[in-house]
Amino acid sequence: MAETSASAFVPPTRAATAALHLQDVTLEYPDGVSTLKALDRVSLAVPRGKILSLVGPSGSGKSSLLAVAATLIRPASGTVTVSGRDAGELDDAGRTALRRTALGIVFQQANLLPSLTAVEQLVITDRLRGRAGKESESRARELLELVGLSQSTAARHPHQLSGGQRQRVNIARALMGSPSLLLVDEPTAALDHDRSEAIVRLLVAVTREFDLGTVMVTHDTEFVPLTDEVAAMRDGRLIEHGPAA
Numbered sequence: 001m002a003e004t005s006a007s008a009f010v011p012p013t014r015a016a017t018a019a020l021h022l023q024d025v026t027l028e029y030p031d032g033v034s035t036l037k038a039l040d041r042v043s044l045a046v047p048r049g050k051i052l053s054l055v056g057p058s059g060s061g062k063s064s065l066l067a068v069a070a071t072l073i074r075p076a077s078g079t080v081t082v083s084g085r086d087a088g089e090l091d092d093a094g095r096t097a098l099r100r101t102a103l104g105i106v107f108q109q110a111n112l113l114p115s116l117t118a119v120e121q122l123v124i125t126d127r128l129r130g131r132a133g134k135e136s137e138s139r140a141r142e143l144l145e146l147v148g149l150s151q152s153t154a155a156r157h158p159h160q161l162s163g164g165q166r167q168r169v170n171i172a173r174a175l176m177g178s179p180s181l182l183l184v185d186e187p188t189a190a191l192d193h194d195r196s197e198a199i200v201r202l203l204v205a206v207t208r209e210f211d212l213g214t215v216m217v218t219h220d221t222e223f224v225p226l227t228d229e230v231a232a233m234r235d236g237r238l239i240e241h242g243p244a245a
C-alpha cells in the first residue's frame with residue numbers, strides 16, 4: 001500500500017471530528033496513605049487520519065492514558081470522548097459496544113489463540129460482534145493481504161509465524177471492526193530494527209487508508225519522525241505535544 005506524506009491535507013471538517021478527545025483527565029491509584037496521580041489533568045485530541053506517538057519514561061502514564069482512552073478504566077475526573085461519544089455517559093454495556101464498534105486495540109504481545117490460523121483470528125472477532133459468514137472471511141483475507149501477509153501465510157497458526165508476522169495479524173485483527181480510533185501499545189518492543197520500522201510504516205499507512213486516529217506508545221524514538229505528532233509524558237502530565245517531524 002502506498003504511503004502518503006506525513007503532511008497530507010486533512011479537510012477541516014474531518015479534522016474537527018477527533019477520533020479521541022481527552023479533556024482534563026485525571027486518574028488516581030491508591031498509594032499507601034495517599035494517592036498517586038497516574039494521569040494529571042491530561043488534555044489531548046487525536047484527529048482522524050493522523051498518527052500520534054506517545055513517549056515518556058517508564059511510569060510516566062503512557063499505559064494509563066491508553067487504558068483510559070480504551071474506556072477500560074474510568075478516570076477520577078475529566079472527559080474521554082471517542083469518535084464524538086462521551087464514554088463517561090455510558091454504562092458498562094455501552095462502553096463495551098463502543099469498544100467493539102469504534103476502537104481497535106493492539107497490545108504489545110499479539111495474544112493470538114494458538115489453535116487458530118491467522119485468518120481465523122480475525123473471523124472470530126466478527127463472531128463476537130454477532131457477525132459471521134463468508135463476508136467475514138473475505139474481509140479477513142483482504143485485511144491480512146493489506147498488512148502484507150500472503151494467502152498461504154494467512155493459513156498458518158501463530159507458532160508458524162515470525163514475530164513481525166504475528167504483529168501484522170494483530171494489527172489486521174484490530175481493523176476488523178472498522179474502528180475510528182486505533183490504540184497501539186509498544187508495537188515494536190519484540191522486533192529488530194528493520195521489522196520495527198516496517199511495522200511503524202504499516203501503522204502510518206493504515207491510519208491513512210482507513211482514516212483512523214492512531215495513538216502509538218513507543219520507546220523507539222527513532223521512528224517517531226515517521227508519524228504525524230508526538231506527545232511526551234512525565235509524572236502523569238503531558239509536557240509536550242507537537243509535530244513529530
Ligand SMILES: Nc1ncnc2c1ncn2[C@@H]1O[C@H](COP(=O)(O)OP(=O)(O)OP(=O)(O)O)[C@@H](O)[C@H]1O
Binds near residue numbers: 029030036
Ligand atoms: N493498577 C495500578 N495500581 C497502582 N498503581 C499503578 C497501577 N497501574 C499503574 N500504576 C502506577 O501509575 C503510574 C503510571 O504507570 P503507567 O503504567 O501508566 O506508566 P507507563 O508510562 O506506561 O510505564 P512503562 O513505560 O513502564 O509501561 C506508575 O507510577 C505506576 O506505578
